[in-house]
Amino acid sequence: MAPTDDVDLPLVFRGADAVRDGVLTSRQLRDGPWVRLLRGTYTRRDVEVTHPLMCRAAGLLLPPSAMLTGASAAAVLVGATWLRARDDVQVVVPSTAARPTVKGVVARRSSAALVGGRRWETTTIAEPARVAFDAAARVPLAAGVGRLDALVRSGFVDVDHLTGWLDGRHDGDVVAVRAALALVDPRAESLPESAVRVELVLAGFDVVPQFVVRTSRGTARVDLALPDLRIAVEYDGAWHQLAEQRAKDRERAERLREAGWIVVHVSAEHLRTPGVVTTMVRAAVARR
Structure with a gap:
């Protein structure tokens, strides 16, 4: 039997099939460089396990x-x-x-x-x-x-x-x-943006996704806007914590403020508690 490194097997395979066909021995299947996915299905240990990979494994077991x-x-x-x-x-x-x-x-x-x-x-x-x-x-x-x-x-x-x-x-x-x-609006660019929009729409706000604001220093696109009130709602995801992105966000927020806009910053923590985002936006509306 050839070493398992030289064995020609699909990316995902049924162990029983490999043994039956003489490609692997039971011992090689047990002790070799394989990781189990779903019942009786395997892939190489150095392969990243992703959900699509698990879907492949499921397909080997489904009617x-x-x-x-x-x-x-x-x-x-x-x-x-x-x-x-x-x-x-x-x-x-x-x-x-x-x-x-x-x-x-x-x-x-x-x-x-x-x-x-x-x-x-x-x-x-x-x-x-x-x-x-x-x-x-x-x-x-x-x-x-x-x-x-x-x-x-x-x-x-x-x-x-x-x-x-x-x-x-x-x-x-x-x-x-x-x-x-x-409630679908495909202009939303992430699940959190959609969640913010849904909360505000259900609270009675007429929000516009991906609204472009024209300022004296160019344009700025905001996640959500109440254009008539000049209120922008921005979801600050993990990528906004990167130093380069933080600098861009600060510069953009300053341009929006110069143009008379109020910017409401929403985080994942705010979304975990129902009603918090609505309260924040209502507070911004009260400032008008």
Whole structure:
């Protein structure tokens, strides 16, 4: 038997298949440079374990009727990072099929026939509308809106198409996904920006994403704006803590203030407590 370094195996493989085909011995599988992914599936230890890699592993264990969907499919198709590497792989099966019982895979049933799937690596991916529906279902409203914002912005799914797809559906969470879809605005550029926007819209504010402010020293684009009140709402994510970016942010904030704008800075900590962002913006409005 050749050393395992010379073994020709797929990126993700079933250990039982490798042993059966004589590619590995049971001992080589156990003691070799492999890491287990899902039940009986492996990859090389030096391969980075990502969620799409886990999706490949799931595909080796799923029945043909199961399709990759939701945030898992979005990770594969548009590079969404809503799930951690070893979070459950999301699949959908027809209502007539049994749910797969694989640890690390979560399956939901579709009330209608699954159509329009496309092959990917070891499995099939559901049609875009189904993927978008499952991505926005069973998560808080703001997260659902943010995910749909991203999918629409990327061109993966169209609002009108998804609206039509939802008509007549009886899947669980249809009402919640319709509510999220009604708030979609693909101009938002991140999940936190979407979350800030959703909170403010539900509080009655008419906010405009990615608004361009003209100042005497050029233009400045802000995450969210109440243009009539000249109030900007900026989400300060981790990248804003970089020294170079902080300097740019300070210079831009100064230009906005010179132009008569109030800038409200929102952090991840503010978003953790419902209503805090609304209170901050109301305080800014009161200054007008």
